[in-house]
Amino acid sequence: MMSLQKGSGILKGKECMSHTVIVAGGTCDLSEYEDILKDAYLIGADRGALCLAESGYDIDVSVGDFDSVTKEELEKIYEASKEVEKLYAEKDDTDLEHAVKRAISTTARTVYILGATGTRLDQTLSAIYLLKTLYDAGREAYICDKNNRIRIVKGHTRLYKSSYRYVSLIPYGDSGTVASLRGFKYSGKHIALEKSSSLGISNEIVGESAEISCSDHLFVFESND
């Protein structure tokens, strides 16, 4: 592992900011996310770093083996980045998993992951499961793309009506009993969800907000067609 600028171990400057945005190398149009990219601690993962650089952002740290970019593109990444952590191609973790570890090393409580979804469903599924790593590290984390906002919840959660029409609940483990759903089109108590059943798919928030109570970890997908 090579590092242009070794971390000092002391968090300072933007590492103390309220949120971190990781941009990965999947499908992503950053123009839709200007609000959350502004003033965030920015981590570019592999080709996602190029996407940030080409969109004119100053990147706090870029990580990856960068085997998906040309030499010229890598130069652009170096120019736009305060720090570049170049990983071996033969590493065990993905560029995104390493970016998540970097996000956990900052004090930001909220993490948005952009560009984590795309044509390769192995990488998409792996990214969705990484939300659990962020949850376990005490972070509120979201994977966002044009049609989806995905998070992992446990305990009591209030969801606000948004531009996403559907809300789907899928247990993180094999199954999960939802103690109560309130304010949804399909509400109820003691609802047993199995991950291989589609009972929790395509619910909708009826009013301004809705509530989920669950003692197991649940994926919450807000989505549009």
Next chain:
Amino acid sequence: MMSLQKGSGILKGKECMSHTVIVAGGTCDLSEYEDILKDAYLIGADRGALCLAESGYDIDVSVGDFDSVTKEELEKIYEASKEVEKLYAEKDDTDLEHAVKRAISTTARTVYILGATGTRLDQTLSAIYLLKTLYDAGREAYICDKNNRIRIVKGHTRLYKSSYRYVSLIPYGDSGTVASLRGFKYSGKHIALEKSSSLGISNEIVGESAEISCSDHLFVFESND
């Protein structure tokens, strides 16, 4: 539940065929799958039935609430289908889950699911988990799209080199110990995989074939960028 032609309970004709193809309403270009659509028992799930009808296929059974098609499109589905099972919109399972149950009711040992992936990642993830339902029913099942072929395996599996470059292994449960991987770029024994770790992502078959031995259920993703 309404049915144009109630099932007799006796499997006959194409229901005895070697494989079933379910076409769901996600992103799908059927022209890439002519080989497997030919001579298969064909199930159209909601908008997937329209896709089959418009491509000129005779559909064995179409299932769904059909809230995603117009009245004219629904007529096309009725014309192309030997049987239409119209489900209530307020049902607990998705159209795809119901189509999977229909696939299990036939004797075909192999099931291909097309159009199950797309922009809505809740539906994509739910479809991936449905592979377990098919596995438990003794079926060899695949979700296929332009970039991915996904299956669930347990025990000993031989994979043949194909046009897909990458092979990724993700445990179905929280974790899975792979007894051995042979013939892969990254081979080995007693490999502990966690679903929220990306250790199993982006492996490659080195020669003509490779072997996986695992006593836990594993998702196998073959994919291309």
